[in-house]
Amino acid sequence: MTLAVHVDIEPTRRLLILEDRPTGDASYAPLPTGVDIVHARIVKTSEIGAGDLILAVADAMWKRIDYFPDAYPAEAPDPFVPHACDCYECEYASTVYKAGDAVVITRGFPWDECDVWGRDVLALIVRAEYLPDAA
Helix, strand or coil: EEEEEEEEEEEEEEEEEEECCCCCCCCCCCCCCCCCCCHEEEHHHHHHHCCCCCEEEECCCCEEEEEEEEEEECHHHHHCCCCCCCHHHHHHHHHHHCCEEEEEEEEEECCCCEEEECCCEEEECCHHHHHHHHC
């Protein structure tokens, strides 16, 4: 199923195309046991909290949600500080973002590098409170 929805997150109004998460494709791992997609929400990356499960990121160019093959939990997201870390992602982000313009979602997990996103990028997440371990 495909839906076109307006995401009204101030200060902008954006159109995104939401498609079902691929399930028949072997390159996409199933969601963790007990995670219900009905609890998924679109938020700015600056609003992601520790333990939130990240499912996808919005592709602004194509106005659609791109699912990650493996959903992964956010650590305690921190504001990005240029040159505070010497990993490749942080060094690259230092050429693109000023302090406060981005968020570090994870440090070294699920990849060896940090996960740095612009603070206003839209992501599809399931809040930690809706995950099975939150009970």
